[in-house]
Amino acid sequence: MKVVSTINQVRDIISQWKKEGLSVGLVPTMGYLHEGHGSLIEAAHKNNDKVVVSVFVNPIQFGPTEDLDKYPRDLERDSKIVEDFGGDLIFTPTPSEMYVEDFASFVEVSSLTEGLCGAKRPGHFRGVCTVVTKLFNIVTPDKAYFGEKDAQQLAVIKKMVRDLNVPVEIVGCPIIRESDGLAKSSRNVYLSTEERASALILSKSLAKAKEALNNGERSSESLRQLIIDTLSSEPLAKVDYVEIVDSLSLKPVINIEKDILIALAVYIGKTRLIDNFTYKLC
């Protein structure tokens, strides 16, 4: 397993692989890897000859008041995880390697980004689409792997790839959870012991919603209220958003008649966590 930090280095290695006819899978990450990322690396390893994992905390997808500076970083730990799960190459550029001083080109998806995290984090998906486009252009992978935990991100990237004819197959992989149900996230490291216990309320509230759906609940507003009430029962939790949207268009639904995505973002103390699930009716 190799670690490189310049665009030229990664291009040289990949060009050699391509000459040998090898397929390449890419797992774009911001590092501080956990078993969620591991599952992506594993899936990439299974279906490609070589796996590149990018580790880059992308400044342009963070808002001015967000956690760019304190976002956890540990390349040594990440290297071990990439190796364990079958990755072949880590690409870990510096911000200045990725963004020249007068950088001014952006990729934007104007639908799918209005609600959910897009509404709460203006410019976030523009930053994501731009860095993913750059990584695709640098690595030129056959397939790229993204977690379903960032459901809106996955939908936006799929749309970008389709709209712009990007020659990369996008593969979504299921949310990986701790044994008690908390969705794995690099940001879980921010949580104190007390907050870690409170954070369970995210998956619990989704479980309640699923139960209600299974019992025939079809009003999005009642369902949303149920989730909010459950979240509010936890004193450390502060709801950022709870949305029930069409799983394809990500537009809010009133009556639940098709597949829906229930997505939520909740502050536990100062830490913003997200979780979601897709309920299939069709």
Added chain:
Amino acid sequence: MKVVSTINQVRDIISQWKKEGLSVGLVPTMGYLHEGHGSLIEAAHKNNDKVVVSVFVNPIQFGPTEDLDKYPRDLERDSKIVEDFGGDLIFTPTPSEMYVEDFASFVEVSSLTEGLCGAKRPGHFRGVCTVVTKLFNIVTPDKAYFGEKDAQQLAVIKKMVRDLNVPVEIVGCPIIRESDGLAKSSRNVYLSTEERASALILSKSLAKAKEALNNGERSSESLRQLIIDTLSSEPLAKVDYVEIVDSLSLKPVINIEKDILIALAVYIGKTRLIDNFTYKLC
């Protein structure tokens, strides 16, 4: 020489070429080809094993009051020109092949696009960058060829390619002119006989500016006034803009101390024509 209209067809052909180890040059055009395009095809033919010419009048780079509907189209004539100049494949998609109904992804360069044509045609370069990105993703060329007549377009595309790490080499080719000096353009076909004679004022005014520069003129405002006065001597001409900008940043200059681009857009009757030249001081 082959003509195809679907993305799958062009991908199949190019994937076969790539398997054979052949290099691919792309000449993106809006059709109604002239010797300016011919020079791009020729340059591509010289430096690549295969040459793809796209012929697509890109709706999203036209403003609501612009000439999208009447833009001239003649695929039979274009095919002959592509063949004559050494092209191997024409890709001529329909608008619906390029833009799905809920199309919503765009590529934007936020610097270089404020002045010149960018100021006069809002959204134009977003449309250009988006379609060029799509064509690059579909054709995956090694090199792509653009005319220096659209000087701002060439600068914007070079910037996009550098910022987003697009793995395509951009080659600019000199303006091709009629024997009397008029820059070749598909839009020249709109001109009546009288307008055709008046249109000479564009290249004439640039020639006057060049002469003044050779004689030591270094004030951008005096130079600009000289050009405007020359253009105004022609009753059918209506100035859209005359700008003297740094040839790299495209920012207006006051004193001429570095390489400059003099660019102008002029209405001759209802037809908007552009011309430019770069004056090298360094």
